[in-house]
Amino acid sequence: MSTLTELLDIEEKVISGERLSFEDGLRLFQSDDLATIGRLANSVRRRRHGKRTYFNINRHLNPTNVCYWDCGFCAFYRKLGQEGAYTLSIEQCVEAVAKASEAGATEVHIVGGLHPKLPFQYYLDLLRALKLAFPKIHLKAFTMVELDHFKRITHKTDEYVIEKLLEAGLDSCPGGGAEIFHEEVRSKICKHKTSAERWLELAAKVHRYGIRSNATMLYGHIENYEHRVDHLLRLRALQDETGGFQCFIPLAFHPKDTEYAHLPGPSAVDSLKTVAVSRLLLDNFEHIKAYWVMLGKQLAQVALHFGANDLDGTVMEERITYAAGQVSEREAKRNELIALITEAGLEAVERDTLYRPIAEVAR
Ligand code: V47
Numbered sequence: 001m002s003t004l005t006e007l008l009d010i011e012e013k014v015i016s017g018e019r020l021s022f023e024d025g026l027r028l029f030q031s032d033d034l035a036t037i038g039r040l041a042n043s044v045r046r047r048r049h050g051k052r053t054y055f056n057i058n059r060h061l062n063p064t065n066v067c068y069w070d071c072g073f074c075a076f077y078r079k080l081g082q083e084g085a086y087t088l089s090i091e092q093c094v095e096a097v098a099k100a101s102e103a104g105a106t107e108v109h110i111v112g113g114l115h116p117k118l119p120f121q122y123y124l125d126l127l128r129a130l131k132l133a134f135p136k137i138h139l140k141a142f143t144m145v146e147l148d149h150f151k152r153i154t155h156k157t158d159e160y161v162i163e164k165l166l167e168a169g170l171d172s173c174p175g176g177g178a179e180i181f182h183e184e185v186r187s188k189i190c191k192h193k194t195s196a197e198r199w200l201e202l203a204a205k206v207h208r209y210g211i212r213s214n215a216t217m218l219y220g221h222i223e224n225y226e227h228r229v230d231h232l233l234r235l236r237a238l239q240d241e242t243g244g245f246q247c248f249i250p251l252a253f254h255p256k257d258t259e260y261a262h263l264p265g266p267s268a269v270d271s272l273k274t275v276a277v278s279r280l281l282l283d284n285f286e287h288i289k290a291y292w293v294m295l296g297k298q299l300a301q302v303a304l305h306f307g308a309n310d311l312d313g314t315v316m317e318e319r320i321t322y323a324a325g326q327v328s329e330r331e332a333k334r335n336e337l338i339a340l341i342t343e344a345g346l347e348a349v350e351r352d353t354l355y356r357p358i359a360e361v362a363r
Helices: 008-016 022-030 034-049 090-102 120-133 144-154 158-168 183-189 196-208 225-242 268-281 297-303 334-342
Strands: 052-056 058-061 107-110 138-141 213-219 245-252 310-313 347-351 357-360
Touching: 008 022, 008 034, 022 225, 022 268, 034 268, 052 334, 058 090, 090 120, 120 138, 120 144, 120 158, 144 158, 144 196, 158 196, 196 213, 196 225, 213 225, 213 268, 225 245, 225 268, 245 268, 268 297, 297 334, 310 334, 334 347
Parallel strands: 052 310, 052 347, 058 107, 107 138, 213 245
Antiparallel strands: 347 357
């Protein structure tokens, strides 16, 4: 049972800007004092960003759901030839982005399954075609897991893969595929997937090319608090080295139609605590995103007072969480994101992918 004084020493560290330890992170997660944890995280968020709260106009594009791996938490993937498997042609991708472009999108977020037959050239052609048709749209494409796949299918080096993607129009990388780094969990939920060490190695390489990327953590399944703190501190250590991460996104697990369908998924309290502890531990990350798709719009709004300073975007067509039983909508309208932010008493700022303001939105 928590007492009012149990987090006082951590509070002092937060006030003086001292870095929190593994033990501090664990105690925060173990504490029931959600109000104090939220207040501390909010104080850090306010110090960095004041009331400024970001969103963007973006579209998610998942070119294929065909994947040769079998991650137990994923309801999105299909095997080649399985019912429901799809692969979009480049023309279909361009058409989808054309609609987003008309709606004012500044970013396309591209991730997909690891298709056993699609050649690397498909992905290069996709980036090229999108850049040619929409030169102003930022292409945030391919996780470290996909980059690892590209290396395997090309039998070339990481540097070759990264340079080819850059030439074709890649602008930055999304943060997926990190899941939980700790081997005790990773070996169970995604045992064939790119290892934690390799994910971090590739992120470091991408950063060395000047490409910004994001980082995620999938929480609320079989992991415990030690695994979460370990994950966050591994990201913090890499960020100390490269400074290349823009944003951290805690991803709330959705169990429906996954191998973990018997689990309930994280509670609202757990999600708020996870956002807040992430804000407190990741002292070298500028932005913490409350990804409304996974949290639901209302909880994402509350998370803006628990350390998050970004809601993500309009998204337009979300498939991964939707496949796993997400019940909130697959799209948010610009005005809806603005309303979520302003009704929380905060200031909405439309941003581009690199967090440069596009428009301050008057209350
Ligand atoms: O890597 C898969 C997760 C991720 C489920 O970089 C699931 O700005 C919950 O990374 N329940 C992809 N999560 C999404 C992602 C992301 C999203 C928004 C913004 C950014 C960014 C990145 O989704 C996967 C995996 O960790 N995921 N299945 C599920 N059942």
